[in-house]
Amino acid sequence: MDRSLAETTFIVVDLETTGWSPGSGAAITEIGAVKVCGGEILAEFQSLINPGSPIPELITGITGISDEMVLNSPWINEVMPMFLEFCGSPEESVLVAHNAPFDMSFLIAAAESTHNQWPQFPIIDTAYLARKLLTKDEVPNNKLGTLAAYYGTQSQPNHRALDDSRATVDVLHGLFERLGTFSVTTLGELIEF
Template sequence: MNSWQAPIDDLGRPLSKTTFVVLDLETSGGAPHLGAHITEIGAVKVCGGELLGKFQTFVNPQSPIPYFITALTGITDEMVSSSPTIAEVFPVLLEFLGSEHETVFVAHNAPFDLSFLKAAASKNEYLWPKFTVIDTAKLARRVLSRDEVANCRLGTLAEFFNTDVSPNHRALDDALATVDVLHALIGRVGSLGISTLEELKNFSNRKSSVRTRNELDSI
């Protein structure tokens, strides 16, 4: 009888032993190439359901925040005027995020957050790490039916899963709500036999058999 077993890396990293950093940004607009900048960063590090750390800071965008953004987020020019710039924040953020080999980057509508982070990295001559990325909006579209939720916006999912923190367009609270959504979604896919990071990535990247959603449904 052959008792050989594959190394754990070959079998896949168990989700219960995976370190996730869940991040949310507040910004002064919709896209960095249109002149928008980061105004707040919130991030939460978790592993196996345990909170490992939190990161929160305002960021001085060095340009006025539009009125409609202040109305949405509550973040004013006065609140960020004495805050560090993204150039000052970035090395501290990278240290919190950790190694691309150990950390899985999580965000709701991850392409939005990553576009700002990669733009900031490029502008300040940092190499953005090649993190494995899990997008909770994309995963939710894969898992949940329209009979369960009308859309995959963070607020809708937070209400559906009864998260401890309600998202309110502030970075740390939204990151904390996303943590609860992530854990709830992992619980749902666990019933399908998905228990490793590799299985979760493959599942999330498959075209949804539950329904097709407009990307705007998850903003």
């Protein structure tokens, strides 16, 4: 945990789902992730996923992901092992998400349902970091779109997993610049922040 932030590999992940909670039967329809270290993009991961049930119209309206788009897509039991391989081990990677409890609840439920062991990754939530680092004078809220506009991200969030992950990478880097004023320079310091 004493690794410098510049030497830490971050897996910035975003999901699109059929609803708000895996406990209510909602499932993942898309995983997007960007692997970054030292400010450089190392790799990207993206997959549509057949959720095994119809996607509600409301969700299609938000994400643009339709039943037709996922009809011939792999199921989560095919995608989860590839995603976990992309992430690597908790000793080498840290997961990052905007509103991390939402994404992590779906990923952990998907791992359990597919009989994959969920690694105990350190987790960073950019929404939480933004609440701690930015004032209401700087941003009126901590939505990804608001933070993306504030930081002038190259990719605009659009409720598609890979684009939202790319925008979150830029937000994360902006937040890291602010962390320097709090003398947070290592992974351990960030986790305790």
